Amino acid sequence: MTTFEELKSDWDNQPKQNPPRGGSELIVQKINGLKRKQWITNIVLLITVLILIGFFFYVEAYNNTTVTFALFLMVSSLLVRIIIEYFSIKKLQEIDVTVNSSVFNDNIIAYYKKRIRTHYIITPIIIILYSLGFILLLPSFKKYLSEGFYTYIIFSAIIILIIMVLFFRKQIKKELSIVKGL
């Protein structure tokens, strides 16, 4: 007859897993790598914003109100999405893992619920604003671009939109399953 003590003895008799050689140094190196990556992300974000602003002035977009407005809609909606995601990931990393499991669970559930609210409310608004900006740009595209390229832009935009919607749908589904499992 199997008793729990026998199970415990089987568990205890598993071979001891020794730490890999130089393991602690590797962890410290990895953390420094993560910090560098964070730095690079910040710089890339900053450069992107600067390029967009520069481009705006370079093409003198401010002379055409519709184009300015359309570009503003597209760029700002994308930027808002990136900034929300950036701070959301940062917030997840900042959740205290040293608290007891019940408190940690509550904090994680609150975090994911907030994220799901963001997905349900802000993400559709962002997609609509981005699409609206694109639609407003269409007359300018038609005026200045060849017919073939114009058709290509429309088709590729539709494909990008579908991919974006599918991607967000997958993300929402995944995060909902995380909340359910907690």
Place this chain on the structure above:
Amino acid sequence: MLENQFKSVYEANYPKVIRLCLGYTNGDTILSKDLAQEIFIKVWQNLKFFRNQSSISTWIYRIAVNTCLLELRKKGTVRLSNQLNHLEQSNDNFSEEKEAKLKQLYKCISSLKTESKSIILLELEGLPQKEIAEIMGLSHEVIRVRIHRIKIELTKCVKK
């Protein structure tokens, strides 16, 4: 100085942490090593805030339980390993019967509810119930009753 402290904490606690991870990942060595690395990254990041309010090992177990649960949730379901690699990689001779018994134990642990899994893994690691209660954020009494129930459930499952 912090680096030296981390090194000794790492060396002393790695075997316990990896074994706990194996329990969560159904014996998947690669996944367990990844999880252990993630846990020690968090240990390093929080070590300067550790205030000796609990023992360092209880503190590490708290980080380990929380990290394992969150990371495994993010990854989705973990399939049961066909082979317990950590047994095969060891120099000790493990009889087929022993390996089969352990495999069954892992399988039964994986069938438990998330919270029960954490509790019984800590119990199997030999932690006092008071410490398990502290890690889980539940009262000592609740833990006592839960351990009793899970032990019966697990023993029944292994016998099947």
